[in-house]
Amino acid sequence: MYNNVLLIVTLQCIITRLYVVYGNRLGSCILQGDPQPPVLFDEGDFIIGGAFSIHYYLRTEKHTYTMRPQSLECSGSMDFRELRFARVLQFAIQEINNSSDLLPGITLGYRIYDSCGSVPMAVKLSFQLANGLDLIFNDNDSCSKSAAVAALVGESGSTPSISISRLYGPFGIPQVSHYATCACLSDKRQHPTFFRTIPSDHHQAAALARMVKRFGWTWIGAVRSDSDYGNNGMASFLKAAEEEGICVEYSEAYYRTQPRSKLMRVADVIRRSTARVIVAFMASGDMRLLLEELSQQPLPPMQWIGSEAWFTDPEMLRFNMCIGGVGFAIPRSVIPGFRTFLLDLSPQRAMKFPLLTEFWESSFSCSLKQQTGPSTGMPACDGTEDLGRLKNPYTDTSQLRISNMVYKATYAIAHALHGIICNEKKCNKNIKIEPREVLDKLKQVKFSKNNYSVSFDAYGDPVAVYELVNWQLQKDGSIDFVTVGKYDSSQPKGKEFSLSRAIIWYDGTEEVPVSVCSESCPPGTRKAVQKGRPVCCYDCINCADGEISNDTDCLDCHECLSDYWPNNEKNKCLRKPVEFLSWDEILGIILAAFSVAGSLVALSMALVFYKNRASPIVRANNSELSFLLLFSLTLCFLCSLTFIGQPTEWSCMLRHTAFGITFVLCISCVLGKTIVVLMAFKATLPGSNVMKWFGPSQQRLSVFGFTLVQIIICVLWLTISPPFPYKNMQHYKDKIILECSLGSAVGFWAVLGYIGLLAFLCFVLAFLARKLPDNFNEAKFITFSMLIFCAVWITFVPAYVSSPGKFTVAVEIFAILASSFGLILCIFAPKFFIIIFRPERNTKKHIMGKVPSKAL
Numbered sequence: 001m002y003n004n005v006l007l008i009v010t011l012q013c014i015i016t017r018l019y020v021v022y023g024n025r026l027g028s029c030i031l032q033g034d035p036q037p038p039v040l041f042d043e044g045d046f047i048i049g050g051a052f053s054i055h056y057y058l059r060t061e062k063h064t065y066t067m068r069p070q071s072l073e074c075s076g077s078m079d080f081r082e083l084r085f086a087r088v089l090q091f092a093i094q095e096i097n098n099s100s101d102l103l104p105g106i107t108l109g110y111r112i113y114d115s116c117g118s119v120p121m122a123v124k125l126s127f128q129l130a131n132g133l134d135l136i137f138n139d140n141d142s143c144s145k146s147a148a149v150a151a152l153v154g155e156s157g158s159t160p161s162i163s164i165s166r167l168y169g170p171f172g173i174p175q176v177s178h179y180a181t182c183a184c185l186s187d188k189r190q191h192p193t194f195f196r197t198i199p200s201d202h203h204q205a206a207a208l209a210r211m212v213k214r215f216g217w218t219w220i221g222a223v224r225s226d227s228d229y230g231n232n233g234m235a236s237f238l239k240a241a242e243e244e245g246i247c248v249e250y251s252e253a254y255y256r257t258q259p260r261s262k263l264m265r266v267a268d269v270i271r272r273s274t275a276r277v278i279v280a281f282m283a284s285g286d287m288r289l290l291l292e293e294l295s296q297q298p299l300p301p302m303q304w305i306g307s308e309a310w311f312t313d314p315e316m317l318r319f320n321m322c323i324g325g326v327g328f329a330i331p332r333s334v335i336p337g338f339r340t341f342l343l344d345l346s347p348q349r350a351m352k353f354p355l356l357t358e359f360w361e362s363s364f365s366c367s368l369k370q371q372t373g374p375s376t377g378m379p380a381c382d383g384t385e386d387l388g389r390l391k392n393p394y395t396d397t398s399q400l401r402i403s404n405m406v407y408k409a410t411y412a413i414a415h416a417l418h419g420i421i422c423n424e425k426k427c428n429k430n431i432k433i434e435p436r437e438v439l440d441k442l443k444q445v446k447f448s449k450n451n452y453s454v455s456f457d458a459y460g461d462p463v464a465v466y467e468l469v470n471w472q473l474q475k476d477g478s479i480d481f482v483t484v485g486k487y488d489s490s491q492p493k494g495k496e497f498s499l500s501r502a503i504i505w506y507d508g509t510e511e512v513p514v515s516v517c518s519e520s521c522p523p524g525t526r527k528a529v530q531k532g533r534p535v536c537c538y539d540c541i542n543c544a545d546g547e548i549s550n551d552t553d554c555l556d557c558h559e560c561l562s563d564y565w566p567n568n569e570k571n572k573c574l575r576k577p578v579e580f581l582s583w584d585e586i587l588g589i590i591l592a593a594f595s596v597a598g599s600l601v602a603l604s605m606a607l608v609f610y611k612n613r614a615s616p617i618v619r620a621n622n623s624e625l626s627f628l629l630l631f632s633l634t635l636c637f638l639c640s641l642t643f644i645g646q647p648t649e650w651s652c653m654l655r656h657t658a659f660g661i662t663f664v665l666c667i668s669c670v671l672g673k674t675i676v677v678l679m680a681f682k683a684t685l686p687g688s689n690v691m692k693w694f695g696p697s698q699q700r701l702s703v704f705g706f707t708l709v710q711i712i713i714c715v716l717w718l719t720i721s722p723p724f725p726y727k728n729m730q731h732y733k734d735k736i737i738l739e740c741s742l743g744s745a746v747g748f749w750a751v752l753g754y755i756g757l758l759a760f761l762c763f764v765l766a767f768l769a770r771k772l773p774d775n776f777n778e779a780k781f782i783t784f785s786m787l788i789f790c791a792v793w794i795t796f797v798p799a800y801v802s803s804p805g806k807f808t809v810a811v812e813i814f815a816i817l818a819s820s821f822g823l824i825l826c827i828f829a830p831k832f833f834i835i836i837f838r839p840e841r842n843t844k845k846h847i848m849g850k851v852p853s854k855a856l
Contacts, residue, residue, distance in 0.1 A: 034071040036113060036125050039355040040086060042093075044109025045429040048413055049129040050089045051154030051164070053117035054082045054355065056256065056285050072124055074116035079285070081313060081393035081402075082156060083359060084342065085178065086112050088403045089153055091341045092410035102411075103418050106427045111149065114355065115160055117285070122160035126152075126167045150438050151176060151413045153406060157283060158182035158229035165191040172436035176412055178405035181309070182232045186459040193439055195460040197405040197412065199489070201229070201281075203464035204307060204328055205236035207487045208279060210497055211326070211468070212305065213244040217277045218536045219517040220246060220305075221270060223290065224281040226253035233281045233307065247517060247536030249275040256285050260293075267293045270302075276515040277303045284310040291319040303506050303513050304471075312401055312469060314393045317479045324506030328466040328487065333404035333452060339397040343387045363390055399481060408454045415454075416441035464489035472504045520552045523571035527555055543570045545733055565734045576729075580738040581644050581806040581813075588644050591813045598637035598820055605828050606630040608835055617831050617841075625676070625699060629669035630828065635662040636820040640813045652723040652740035657714040659816060660751035664710035666823065667758040667789075668703040673827075674765045674782050675702075710754055717747030739808065756793060762786050781826045788822030 039054065057076035063069055093108045113125040129149040151174040155161045161180035168175055169192050176195045177185075183202035185194050212220060222238070224230035230253060238248060250273060252266040267290065270278065280287060287310040299321055306327030310316060350356040351368050361367055366381040387395060397403075419441040421431045446455040456462060468485030485499040502510045521527050521540035526549055528541045543549055543557035548566045550558075560566060560573035567574050581588050606627060609618050618626070639662050642655035676699065726741035742748040763786035796815040834841050 035128055036072065036121070038111045039114045040090060040110070040112040040353055042090075042109050044093075044097075044107040046106065046150045046417060046433070047109045047111055048089070048093065048410065049149040049152040049154075050086060050110055050112035051115045051122060051125060051152060051156075051160070052082045052086045052112065053156045053160075053285075054079055054086060054114040055116040058116045058118035058121055072118075072121050074114050074118075074121065076116075078358060078362060079393075080359070080363075081284075081315070083355070084394050084403055085156065085406045087342060088335070088338065088406040089410055091335070091338055092407050092414075094341070095337075096411070096414045101425075102414055103422065103427055104425055106417075106421065106429055108414065108417075115155055117155075117157050117160060117283075119160055119163045122155055122163050123167065126164045130168065130171060130173060149173070150417060150433065150435065151442070153178065153409045153413065155180060157227065158185065158232070159227045161185065161194070162191070162228055165194045169193050172434070172439050174413070174416075174435065174439045174442050176409040176442070178409050179309070179402055180229070182228045183236055184228065184232050186461055188459060191460075193435075195409075195412070195442055195456050197408040197454065197462055198308075198330060198402070199464035199466070200459075200461050201233035201307075202236055203487075203489050204466065205233055205281075206240045207328060207464075207466060207489075207497065208237055208281075208305065208307070209240035209244050209246065212241065212246055212277070212279065214497065215512050217303075217515040218246050219275045219515050220248055220277045220279055221273050221275040222248050222251040222279045222281070223266060223270070224251070224253050225283045225286040225309075226255035226258065227283065227286075229283055229309065230255075230281050230286070237279065237281060245536070247534035249273055249517075249534075254282075254286055254290060256283075256289055263289060263293050266290065267296075270294065271297065271299060274517070276301070276513055277305060279305045280310070281307045282310055284313045284316070286310075287313075288315065291316070291321065294321065295319065301506050303515065308401075308466065312399060312481055314396050314399075317471075320479070323471050323473055323479060324504060324508070325471045326484075326503060327469055329469045329481070329483075330401040330405060331465055331467050332399045332401055332483065334450065335397075335400055335404060335407055336450070338400070338403070339395075342395060342397065345387060347381055347383065347385070359394070360385070363387075363392065363394070404452065408449065408452065411447070411449050412442060412445050412454055412456075413438070415445050415447055419444070468499070470503050473508070521549075521554065522552060523548075523550050523554075524566075524569045525549060525554070526557045527553060548573055562729060563736070576734065576736045578727075578736045578738050579732075579806055580646055581809045583645055587806075587810055591810065591817070592641060592644055594817050595637050595640040595813070598817060598824070599634045602630050602634040602637060602824055605824070605832050606634075608832060609828075612835050615835065617834055625669050625672050625703070626828075628703065629666060629673070630824075632662055632666035632669055633820055633824050636666055636816060640816045643809050643813050647725040647738055647740045649724060652725055653718055655740065656723055656742075656748065656751065657718065659812075660714055660755065661707065661710050663755050663816075663819075664758060665703070665707045666820075667755060667762060668706035670782060670785070670823065670827070671706070671758060671762040671765070672699045672703055674762055675699075678765060678768065706758060710751065713747070713750050713754060717744055717751065720744055721747065723748075737806065739806075752793075756790075759786055759789050759793070763790060781830060785823045785826035788826065789819045792819045792822065 040050075055074035055076050055078055057074065059073045059075040061070060089110060089112060093110050096102055097107050111129060113121075113129075115122040115125060129152060152164065152168070153176055155164060155177060156179040158180045159182075161175070161177050162182065162185065165175055165185065169190075172193055174193050174195060176197065178197055180196060181198055181201040181204065183200045183205070185191050185196065186200050186202065220241075222234060224234040234251065234253075238251065241248065250269050252269055254263055254266050271294075280290075282290065287306075302321065304322045304325035304327070306322075306325055308327065308329050311325070311327035312329040316322065345356065345360075347360065347368055350360040357368055360381070361378065364381060364385040365378055366385070367378045368381050416438050417433070418427070420433050420437050421427050421429070443456060443460075446453075448454070454462070464487070466487040467483045468487065469481045470484045471479055472482045474480050482501075484501045484503050485497070487497050489496055503512075504510060505513050507513065517534065517537040518527075518530075518539070521538070525540040525542055527538040529535050530537045530539060543566070546565065547557035547559050548570050549556075550571050557570075563576055564573035565576045566572065581591075583589070583592065609623070609626060609630070612618050613623060635658070639655070639658040642651055642658060645651065721744035723740045723743045726739055728737035728739050731737055763783065766780075766782040766786055792815050796811065799811045799815075
């Protein structure tokens with residue numbers, strides 16, 4: 001519908017312009033269509049245009065294209081606030097005309113139009129102002145007037161302002177809006193002549209997103225006017241909200257001329273939503289209709305966040321559902337003398353303009369005619385009406401916000417004109433000015449009025465300063481706008497937003513309401529987005545082992561350093577405990593005790609044997625090897641102590657080499673004793689002379705030779721790749737095992753393998769000697785000792801490999817102690833028992849025995 005009307009209006013204006021050019025040739029001026037008369041006007045040397053959305057609707061009709069369409073006409077109820085804006089323009093021009101400093105001797109006139117917030121009407125009145133066809137001409141007019149407007153103040157809405165700007169741009173006619181906030185109008189390539197005294201929505205959208213983030217709301221609803229103002233403003237807000245991590249449950253749009261079914265659908269979406277915070281980027285008229293629809297059915301408690309277009313409109317205060325709402329507003333200001341000007345309106349003055357007549361009759365419900373009009377049914381006004389007693393947006397000057405924007409826009413144009421036609425306080429009213437001259441001067445305007453500075457940046461925008469306003473319930477039950485903070489875009493980043501007093505929320509408390517899709521994830525967890533839902537809807541997942549999160553709502557957990565491990569809450573990295581078999585723990589104490597006890601047992605037996613060295617039982621089977629074996633067993637017991645305590649470089653090298661050499665020495669002695677037993681009984685056979693080949697010297701040499709091989713293996717091991725202290729972090733994730741790395745595994749297994757080889761050889765030889773005479777024979781006890789020794793070390797290998805941490809060392813110590821105790825108990829315990837408890841058996845006769853020797 002709007003496109004059709006716009007096309008018709010444009011065609012009418014083109015035809016009108018053709019008649020302007022060629023009217024004289026036709027003999028007279030024929031104006032096609034009826035020009036729109038201004039609602040308020042006055043003559044002057046220079047004319048300033050004004051466009052305001054004083055009425056809510058544009059009367060429309062269905063075009064058949066078979067007959068001439070009717071002229072455009074505004075309808076519906078009057079917006080008293082917009083009427084006040086129009087009268088600010090009148091007041092400012094009156095002040096300027098009475099000023100001796102600004103445009104002295106120059107009289108400014110004005111043409112103020114009602115665009116009713118519609119694009120077609122805005123286009124029509126723009127053409128009229130641009131072409132000077134703002135009055136009804138008669139046939140005697142030449143129709144050759146040039147543009148009568150130096151600049152335009154308006155329009156109130158962004159969409160009509162865009163249309164006007166696109167028309168005025170090619171002609172260089174400046175337009176200064178007081179209320180058009182769409183960020184798109186800052187684009188100088190598309191809108192080169194557009195200026196405004198109100199900040200761009202780009203700043204307001206960023207401020208709204210920052211405020212929502214400040215109060216911790218991550219799950220919100222959004223409604224907007226389905227216009228350039230709402231769509232562009234909401235687009236900027238949604239972009240800023242996304243950067244702040246805010247999710248929008250729904251984003252609905254409505255415009256007041258759309259069907260009521262669409263409005264009902266938007267209201268239903270709001271009622272069914274789970275978000276408790278609603279950001280409304282709407283024009284005042286659209287918001288009023290939405291709140292009226294929401295009032296039809298009970299609405300759950302909601303926290304409203306409003307844009308400046310509707311949030312400080314006094315007409316909105318009748319909607320109690322918005323109590324506690326928070327929004328941005330243009331800073332409140334004071335215009336001295338303005339209230340007096342507004343109230344200085346008599347019935348006689350009101351009757352000069354149909355607009356003021358309508359205002360008077362609507363405010364007092366009476367007719368200014370002498371008798372009751374049959375069409376209105378209202379009584380005649382009796383002259384007792386008092387504007388001072390009215391309580392409506394027209395007379396409410398307690399919070400002049402947008403009115404001050406109109407005031408500053410008018411003065412900005414006046415200062416631009418002053419810069420063109422005035423020089424040293426002398427002005428030439430006869431100078432013909434071009435609109436582009438005013439445009440150039442407007443770019444340079446910079447002045448202060450009533451302590452408010454006025455200037456424009458490269459985009460035609462002022463510095464963005466907003467008040468944060470809270471709808472608070474007063475003691476008398478009324479609702480009032482209370483300033484609780486400020487936003488100043490000129491401040492350093494991060495300091496633009498500030499609060500000056502407490503906010504009272506919709507529930508009447510100072511506690512910030514909660515509006516989230518999911519509760520915040522505490523430290524120690526991370527957010528996992530729920531599949532198919534916005535990023536603000538998530539589950540809290542515990543951090544994996546070795547990872548922490550030390551803040552709320554972390555997207556990822558962070559891995560601790562290798563020497564650190566999370567605490568139980570997984571919100572802090574702590575140093576991993578270092579584990580090794582220490583002297584002060586029970587296991588270490590027990591093993592050390594057994595080690596010392598074993599060495600004392602070996603030394604005690606050696607002492608007993610030494611005292612009874614002349615006895616037959618000690619002298620039998622080479623007492624020298626017996627003492628050497630007891631000495632090696634003492635070393636075996638004591639070498640286990642090197643495995644206890646914190647591993648160091650020296651202890652790591654000592655523990656394995658000492659273990660390998662002492663055990664080889666021990667097994668070599670046992671092997672020597674086994675060979676002695678076998679050789680001794682072989683020597684009893686007729687013609688045998690084997691003992692000369694294995695006498696004491698040969699026995700000592702064999703022990704030294706077997707041990708020397710192990711010493712060589714250990715030296716090579718320590719030379720090539722010795723053991724060293726090592727922090728084992730692989731076996732346990734939450735602690736460090738301090739152990740001795742083998743360095744060369746081949747060296748370790750070579751040492752162990754050589755011991756096993758000697759033990760196996762000793763076992764085989766003892767097994768062969770098992771049937772020799774019992775009384776004199778040690779082979780049986782050596783067989784048992786080697787059986788225990790081999791069993792211990794065979795089970796040691798899998799236990800050593802599979803034991804974790806310090807228990808690996810404990811297993812190795814246990815194997816050393818078990819095999820050592822097995823040797824000492826099997827070989828020496830029977831002799832020790834005889835010496836101490838059965839001395840009568842410690843005789844040569846008993847040792848030789850009466851039982852005949854058995855053949856091998």
